[in-house]
Amino acid sequence: MMNADNSPRQPYTTYNDWYASQDKARLIAKSKEAENIFRKTGITFAVYGHADSAEKLIPFDLIPRIISGREWRKLAQGIEQRVIALNAFLDDIYHKQEIIKAGRVPRELIERNVAFLPQMIGFRPPGGVYTHIVGTDIVRTGEDQFYVLEDNARTPSGVSYMLENRETMMQMFPELFHQNRVRPVENYPYLLRHSLASLAPPGCEGKPRVAVLTPGIYNSAYYEHAFLADMMGVELVEGSDLRVIDGKVKMRTTRGYEAIDVLYRRVDDDYLDPLTFKPESALGIPGIMDVYRAGNITIANAPGTGICDDKAIYSYMPEIVEFYTGRKALLENVPTWRCSEADSLKYVLENLADLVVKEVHGSGGYGMLVGPTASKKERVMFAEKLKARPSNYIAQPTLSLSTVPILVNKGIAPRHVDLRPYVLVSDKVQIIPGGLTRVALKAGSLVVNSSQGGGTKDTWVLED
């Protein structure tokens, strides 16, 4: 938020004046008020493996994270390029595999990947779109310096927090939105519905019917599933509501079975179709993959897109972007060591204290080692795991992430953040100006995941 001389950075100047005029006790009280709004509304998530904590609140910090319009435009160009490359990459690996033939990405990394679905080979989803909704995790290290931390091309979550955070801020501090020209994010559900409907399958007759598929009320992101269905004005369905009848996926309504054309699914590939994937799954719809391949339903995101979330694939993203767009990647990757390579493994083992080591299929901040803050014992134990299965890990340096202020009892204090902008892909790429800023609430911590005690903030992109 601040320049080196302790003056506020340009996008923060108006906010800073407002903040200086505020009674701090009132802000703390507002903070409590926000928490009550979230609790009352039921904006909660579940942390798996916690006995008593069926539903938790994600802490909300009421100081917004502010990005200038100029910086955002640059960032958005980079994201758009990357998302286009991801879709081209998916189309390629499920068809001609030219990137493998060109020797740019190793074959075994694709074909031995658990997220690679042979059932998708030779099939092109409606409109040629694989990842309809993408969340690209970004960190900022300085002016105009952004790095992509990871790509979430499978089922990025958290967009409901982006919307609720803005809603809460507008309710609590309407004057801020008079003083600052903040670009709106509220039309996301509308854009999402239209984006999904525009990719209806060839077999769709009449107006496309969209539905959201949830694993049910015990899923950690259930709130978001219900929220999005509600805001889009579409049905929220579970696997048990759906059945394949006459070559179509239909939902059981009080009047009989009605066809669905586009399914925004929030269940993993494995649980989509017990006939094709996990036979024991009770969540899926037997036969939906046949309907899909016959062109009678659109599944968003397409099955098999999860391969882009793989952290070993991630390390090839600069090559992937260049291969499909013919241009150097606008957004940088964080330098990544693939522990599957002997030289890299040696380096990583020697420098564990300075590195962050992650599982290639990991998510949610689980199973990772943050070298600089880990104890010696933790590092020794982690090194054993690393040596046992090197190909399961990648390592990255800890970046000197920029910080933003959060409200604490004594005033404000700097904390590390990342940013997840949301991207909708149809015949065009739409990037919502803003996104979800996740913040590590512990001083010095780099882990922002909500499952690990992270919080969120409203994210403003200013009109210049």
Add this chain to the structure above:
Amino acid sequence: MLGRTANGLNWMFRYIERAENSARLIDAGLRMSLTRSEATEDDWDGVLQSSGVRDIYDDLYENLTTADAIDFLLRDKSNPSSVMSCIDSGRNNARMVRTALTRETWEATNECWLDLKTMLARRVKPADLPEAIDAIKRKTALIRGAFHGTMLRNEIFNFSRIGTFIERADNTARILDVKYYVLLPAVSQVGSSIDNVQWESILRSVSAHRSYGWVYEAEYKPSNIADFLILNGRMPRSLAYCYEKIVSNLGYLAREYGETHAAHATAEETLSSLRSHSIKDVMDQGLHEYIENFISHNNRLGQEISDGYRFN
């Protein structure tokens, strides 16, 4: 609308209704034990039976005591009809059908759950019981108020109302089923204080001890009490009133969907029987048989609605 959503709405409102009913039964039981000096085991036995959970209680407790019975009815998770279990289940169903509810209705339900979870986190002290029971009635009344004030009168509303009244009819019928004998003319010793306490307790279990006085000029007579709870169409917990509502809500669905199911005939048949009989007919036919027959028809209706509208 999804069949599962209709089912969720139905059960959301059944559970909220049942939670209220459990609170009322505790209230009535508590009142009895305050009014009488001798052992009150029989009274709590009646309460547990009305709630349909006497067997579960016996599996968990050696003796029937006032303190255990109240705790069991109020907050025991292993009792599916305890107030807390009902609010839990009601709220879980509300979460499932959240897209069908207005924000106000959802928030009233969620707040009810949050507040009662705190209030019932541990055993409620006897001194705090009246306040606890009041709070349950208040919080559930808020859900009802938000629901009536904000929901569209469409199929969502109809399925919710049907759930409410099937549950309510069942609850009232169960109270009568357990206590029918104190309403039989042959065994009741008119004017004895024991009977008065029993009768008042029945009326209190359906929150009708005051209104009864207005309607029947404060004359405690078993046939009048039975009339009030079974046939009086102005008494909001009577079987007749519940069926007026069920039939009218099913009627709206039939008009909207352009089709009727077995449930429509069943409900209308029950309603016409409630409309055409006098309380004397009911007593002559046998109060107990009448009630048992009603409960089984009411259950069948629930099943027919579930089948007709593809709840599962």
